Amino acid sequence: MTLAPKPVELEIQPSRLLLAWLLIIHFSVVLMLLVSPIPLLISVGLAIMVCCGGYLCIQRWHRQGVQYLGWRDGIWMLEMNQLTDEVELQSYLIFPSLIQLVFLREGQSHRLFIFPDSVSREAQRHLRQRLTLVGVSSSEQSRFERQN
Known part of the structure; x- marks a missing residue:
């Protein structure tokens, strides 16, 4: 199970x-x-x-654009300017004190930088674990593999 x-x-x-x-x-x-x-x-x-x-x-x-980031059952959600949208994670970079996420939203690429003081330490740890375990979606991985 x-x-x-x-x-x-x-x-x-x-x-x-x-x-x-x-x-x-x-x-x-x-x-x-x-x-x-x-x-x-x-x-x-x-x-x-x-x-x-x-x-x-x-x-x-x-006037920070993103107020909320969520992931549930493989779906990423961003709240920008009081509008919540489903987005697709294209790529990410994890540094010791910074996380960069690149999302595709309405055909446009958006970068989100998460600094250590932007979220709680526990939330940042949880996000790092999720990115390491899940990564980008399988459709994005297959697209990346086709390009290489």
Whole structure:
């Protein structure tokens, strides 16, 4: 008798680590521009452009697209902007402190990065186990094998 695999349910929060990284990178670039030997007018103009880019990055971080990720009976579900859709897992990468998932949704590829502070440690462990055991769907594996 085989037991049915336990479903995966993740409530994904915006990562404060990603926010800190974005702020540090943009702030560092602005500092380097202001102390560089570039003429002051050009460096201030570039610094303003970097600040605008940083602002847009932070706005995108704040409006995180995916709030929920679930897996049950071989079906992946994503909740994006209060709409829940069935998606197909194309590929994934597991790093020590980051999980990258690539989903196909409505013919478009979507990447989802799960940082350590986006979900609980237990939920992240469960997702890693599920990915290791299940992987991508058999139709995707056969498509991958046909390409190689």
